[in-house]
Amino acid sequence: MRRASAKPPRGRGEEIILRGTQLERGPCCLWCRGSTPNQRKHAVKPTSERRRPVTRGDVALHAGVSTAVVSYVVNAGPRNVAPATRERVLDAIRDLGYRPNAAARALKLGVSGIIGLVVSDNTNPFFAEYARAVEREAAGIDLSVILTNSALSASLEHQLVQKLVSRQVDGLLLASTDDDPDLESAKDAHIPVVLIDRAGPEEGFASVGVDFREASRTAVEHLIAHGHRSIGIISGLSGGTTTRDRELGWAEALAVAGLPEGPMVRVDFGRIGGYEAGRRLLALQDRPTAIYAISDMQAIGLLRSVHEAGVRVPEDLAVISFDGSAESEYSWPPLTAMRQPVAEMARAAIEALGDGMTGITAHQTFRAELVIRRSCGCDAPDDEVSG
Incomplete structure (x- = not known):
């Protein structure tokens, strides 16, 4: 031993x-x-x-243009782009393997350019990492994120949802404290909602979670x-x-x-x-x-x-x-x-919001990874901190 x-x-x-x-x-x-x-x-x-997904910001940096210009090329408007600049952006898209999706484009057509994210406990590092991943994905399609914390309170969660709805956010991501959250205000306002950190499907809403x-x-x-x-x-x-x-x-x-x-x-x-x-x-x-x-x-x-x-x-x-x-x-x-898999789930949640704008709802299940370190008794040799 x-x-x-x-x-x-x-x-x-x-x-x-x-x-x-x-x-x-x-x-x-x-x-x-x-x-x-x-x-x-x-x-x-x-x-x-592992290689993270390529974002619109990566394409912009590679091509030496703004993310707005990348959006104009991807969406064929609303503004014209000079032919030489357009070719540079298309070359960057091919070089990096960027794949814009229709759901994200639908979400971008919203009113405010803002999505809301309600987490149940912002002191939990898991939700902090989830929020950062959502912000990265949203930034890739030129969206901003309003992050709120329900502090494990169902009543506060309800108030936060209502406030975000009143601000006319284009979509709402919710890590609910309740198996049956009150989302009538979002439904009435026709705002797509994706439930995150969920174990299974919720009728009428898209959801994302691990098994x-x-x-x-x-x-x-x-x-x-x-x-x-x-x-x-x-x-x-x-x-x-x-x-x-x-x-x-x-x-x-x-x-x-x-x-x-x-x-x-x-x-x-x-x-x-x-x-x-x-x-x-x-x-x-x-x-x-x-x-x-x-x-x-x-x-x-x-x-x-x-x-x-x-x-x-x-x-x-x-x-x-x-x-x-x-x-x-x-x-x-x-x-x-x-x-x-936080990054993958955040990407799926953003895409599901776009799907929700067209009335599509589904539950996406991911598999957790067993990360073997020392606490279980495995002989994992020390390594330098990667950062």
Whole structure:
């Protein structure tokens, strides 16, 4: 068994990533043994190394023109563009592989050039990253974003939606605190709405989210592959579908493996909640050997309580979290996590707003990625911080 390092980390651990893959079960993680070359072959690169989508701003920079000029070329108006400039823009589009979509063009024909984004908790790094990704995508089609925070309050969320509607935004993205949000004002104003961070479809609205249940199964299966037979969960106080699906995925993975459900503690989604949950779990006479926390912030709070108790991670207790925000890279040890594809979901949400202007609504499901770092017990060697 490895000894806990007394030195602070030089950087984040090397990341190994799988897309919703079920690992074979065994006494140790197969990545540590290096015995699955086929899985290594199909692993994907960390998000920071993958090519991001080309935006209108990239084309403008490449061609040496403004984004407005790129819009005139793409949309064939409303202003004329000099032939030489037009050719330069078209060359940039070909060079960069830029693909303007009809939905985005429809959204751009709105009145205000502004979309609203309501998140449930702007102190959560996941939503902060989501907001940045939405702003990047919106900027690529010359839209501005008004960001608001409901602070986990359904009544405040309702007020914010009404205020954004009164400002005549061209579209609304909503991470709701409620499984059945009140959106009548947006409907009456014919403003397209896309529900983000959703577990499934909502009648009458487009929605975007990961398969929370599958992702949770993958996380717990990975802990089982390390030989853990007592796996607890830190869940949320919210009884919403996204929380329930994460709990169901945990329970299903244990049931398939013939294992009993470990202890469950429901707390808020922040660091304090995770810290308190950790203290309660560590006080158990028969405490679990592994814990699945359904948010990064809970896991980071858990790590503090564990360190204070003199319990080593992962030697004495393995930990996996959900979200895969940037903060999960810089905890100690770095957190193995199910990472949500934020950039891809933000792009899909913006495109869905454009579809909504033509009456098209659908639910888009994404798969979370298993990002393997140190907290689960895998032998991920230290690497330099990438930035």
